[in-house]
Amino acid sequence: MRRRNAILLGLTGLVLIPLGRFGYGWISYPSDRSPEGAYYRIVASVNRRHPKGIFPYTETAAQHACFTIRDYRRQSQERILASYPEAERAVLLAVHVEEADAPDGADIFAIFARRRGWLDALRRDMSAIAQTTVGGDRATLQTVRGTRYSFRRRENGIWGLTQFTAALVAEAEKAARDAAMIERAAADYERVRGSVGAPGASAVP
Numbered sequence: 001m002r003r004r005n006a007i008l009l010g011l012t013g014l015v016l017i018p019l020g021r022f023g024y025g026w027i028s029y030p031s032d033r034s035p036e037g038a039y040y041r042i043v044a045s046v047n048r049r050h051p052k053g054i055f056p057y058t059e060t061a062a063q064h065a066c067f068t069i070r071d072y073r074r075q076s077q078e079r080i081l082a083s084y085p086e087a088e089r090a091v092l093l094a095v096h097v098e099e100a101d102a103p104d105g106a107d108i109f110a111i112f113a114r115r116r117g118w119l120d121a122l123r124r125d126m127s128a129i130a131q132t133t134v135g136g137d138r139a140t141l142q143t144v145r146g147t148r149y150s151f152r153r154r155e156n157g158i159w160g161l162t163q164f165t166a167a168l169v170a171e172a173e174k175a176a177r178d179a180a181m182i183e184r185a186a187a188d189y190e191r192v193r194g195s196v197g198a199p200g201a202s203a204v205p
Helices: 002-028 035-047 060-083 086-100 105-116 118-125 165-197
Strands: 129-135 138-143 148-153 159-161
Touching (some): 035 118, 035 148, 035 159, 060 086, 086 105, 086 165
16 A cells, blocks of 8 residues: 555656646746747747747737738739739749738748748757846847847737848838739730720731
């Protein structure tokens, strides 16, 4: 009986100790309403190679840019399908089909993270936090390796990494320019088809 009780106590300890550690880790994990909490969640996503998990911890401008990229690429795709000659469609659609078909902004972020090797770069540079400096809605987090990460507090209180904003905004601007060019070309194709099909019009100059 004594031996059985000892075994039961041992098994109970094996279960409770990990649960206790998990509970302590959960309680002590910083809120994402702090720069440290946002940073730790980014680290966790990098370690899992899950770029979509980083998206909620990017700043507002970066998130808006991702949705803008998706919307313009989708708009361009629709105009190409509706108005471009069939011979030109396949090549043009293939250029940005992945972005046009992305369900939301997090998927766009994941596309660029993969293309540009952002996860690998973060994995190389991220380490434990040495210090954090907060000034208003801006924060700078320095790791023990000396790498600095800038964060901006978003409207919902979550801190967003600013590292990818410039690249994503530039891609959004490019998507807008491409959409405008495709719109002009689509209008030209429609005008030509309309003039050729008009009564008395000749297809031969």
